[in-house]
Amino acid sequence: MEEEQITIGRGTWIDKLADELVQREKTLGRKMDLLRVESGLGASGIPHIGSLGDAVRAYGVKLALENFGYKSELIAYSDDLDGLRKIPEGLPESLKEHLGKPVSFIPDPFGCHDSYGLHMSSILLDGLDKLGIKYKFQRGVDTYRNGLLKDQIHTILTNSQKIGKKIAEMVGQEKYQETLPYFPVCANCGRLYTATSYQYIAEEKKIKYRCIDATIGSKQLKGCGHDGIADITKDLGKLPWKVEFAARWHAFDIRFEAYGKDIMDSVKVNDWVAEDILNFPAPTHVKYEMFLDKGGKKISKSLGNVLTSQAWLRYGTPKTILLLLYKRITGAREVGIDDIPSLMEEYNELENIYFGKTKVDNVAKLTRSKGLYEYVNLLNPPKSPAPYVNYRLLIQLCKIFRENRIALVTKKLVEYGTIKESGPEIENLITLAGNYADDYDNPTKVEVQLDNISRQALGQLVKILGSEDEPSDLQNTIYQIAKDSGMQPKDLFKMLYQIILASDRGPKIGPLILDIGRKKVADSITGYL
Structure with a gap:
């Protein structure tokens, strides 16, 4: 029985997860003509490698489902109606006047996009594009503006007492026993989190709210005092995270979503809302640990210790990011630019195993390694291996040759017999290793057993x-x-x-x-x- 489990699909955790999803869907008796997976993209701060990981892993599950013969697509949902809670490290203080406003209505401080929210989303989407991830982009602001969640909002608001009680019972948050789980955008000041809803007129689908002082994180945000009525079918407003995921899953018929352990409570509540309030089976989940920086701190947009895919791709190939994210999903990991040399080598090792240059006797390990290589190549592996050049050797050579680098390093590689001739792939590797040599001139120390x-x-x-x-x-x-x-x-x-x-x-x-x-x-x- 165990042997069978090991060889589901290509033998990786991704296949196992996709298989669990398929079995569960069959048990639920739901339609299987399209199995949608979702990844939520935060748009309130600079997206990091962890935010990217959410979408990349969901895409892995989509690939596995397609490999099993099912049609699947990834919805990349940008939460760009979310309000700005605090100014992320390194961004201008001028954003202070926009705290509490939806990020889609805040001007882009970098001046290159229509809004702050679009700027942040674009960084993440650019990362996904560079990795070859295919997705359907869904903006939060359009979702609400076009009324795609209006039925779910209505059902949630008519059950708000029951939901408020359940949230308090499940996670100890009592806020929604006093207020309704919906934030209109205040018609007077344009803020979201200060607009406190206190009454829902179900037959008119309208909500009464008052813009009052609110605590966001540890800060007090002043309300403008406006008393208003918002129409949930026409006026902009937003569900809080505690119920929004459930509304989205139902509206878009989502069958899989991974989540980080930092939003575990929200997912727990949303699963209940989906099943008990919206009568929709919650998607199959997998919980992953957070990435930490080299000091052991959680990589976070507000702390400013953000490692973006753009920074990573200055030194490493897209394959190294995919390898980092597809190797495993459990366990917190410290991650930094200095991991790139070993990931470059690890990818080469996998390639050698895949093409039979390195022999592996353990059948399960061989299957898993080949499967991982295929997922890192998005199930479209090359027909033959790329020319192998040790990345650390390139770094050393790039430290020696700083002028006319590509030509001189290539000449040395040919002299060493490492390569026969130059080519675009070799030149790209020299460029990446050269950037690393210039920016991170730290010798890597490995343990050497000496007698x-x-x-x-x-x-x-x-x-x-x-x-x-x-x-x-x-x-x-x-x-x-x-x-x-x-x-x-x-x-x-x-x-x-x-x-x-x-x-x-x-x-x-x-x-x-x-x-x-x-x-x-x-x-x-x-x-x-």
Whole structure:
């Protein structure tokens, strides 16, 4: 039985999840002609790699469903009617006057889009486009403006007492026992969260509200005092998160949505609202952990420790982002630009396994690795492997050659026998590694297992590299040092690759050391001794 589970689809967590979804839909007896998956895009701050991850993972499930023979599409829902709660780190203080207003009605501080909300959405969509993710873009402001949720809003408001009581019981939030779960946009000041709804006139589909002071996060936001009536079918307003997901799932017939653990309470309430109030089975979910920065803090728009896909793609390929997001879904992970070199190598390893260059005896691991490679290539893998160049070797070479870089690094790669000729792919890799070498000149330290014999051999090499006289054949000298110390030359070469390139292999070690510089390599080795 276990063996069968391992080999669902392509053997990854994505296939397993898609299979659970299909089985559940069959049990529910729902129509299976289109299985929609959704990802919510926040539009209130600069989107980071975690926000991107939500959509990329939902897209993985869409691909798996299509692989199982079902039609599927990804709805990328931009929550751009959301109000601005606080000014994200690094953005102008002038946004203060717009706090509480829907982000779609706030001018773009960068001056290149129609609104603040569109600017933020566009950064995320650009990231998705660069990764090759296909989606149907749905703006929150259009969703409400076109009345796509009006029936759900009506049902939620007519059941508001029951919902308020349930929210208090489920997550301890008592706010919706006193106010209705709906924020009109105040007709006087244009703010959202200060407009407090207190009565719903069901037969007219109108809501009475008062614009009063409200607490957003830890800040007080002043209301304008306006008393108003809003028509939920015509005037702009918004459901709070505690009930909005359910309304969206019902309106768009969503069958899958992943969520981060920071909105766990909202999802729990929404599942209940979907099933008990809207009579719609909640979608299949998967909970993922948050990405953390290298200091262990949650990557967040308001903290300003945001790592965007645009920043990442200055140094790494789109495949490295997809690999980061498709490898696994559980466990919190610290993530930073300095993960790119190892992800570049990991992708090459997967490619070698996929094309049979690296043998893997464990059948389950082989299936999973091949499956992961296919998902990282969005189920459209290349027919043949790309030319392999060690990314850390490229970084080292890019540190040496800063002028006329592409031509000189390419020349060295041909001399080393690493590549036969240049090409657009190689030039792109040199550009990425060059950006990394210029912006992050930090040597990567890997753990190298040294015993007394290898210490002695490395110490001997440091002496030779530090002497005035350059050995006539450094490659042969290193070979001889290994022999004289009682080591296998290949073991000494491997150690040197680990120290210099943080890798187990590389080009001919002698010429590489001379290119990097004898003193520089001697210092690196001394750091390990």
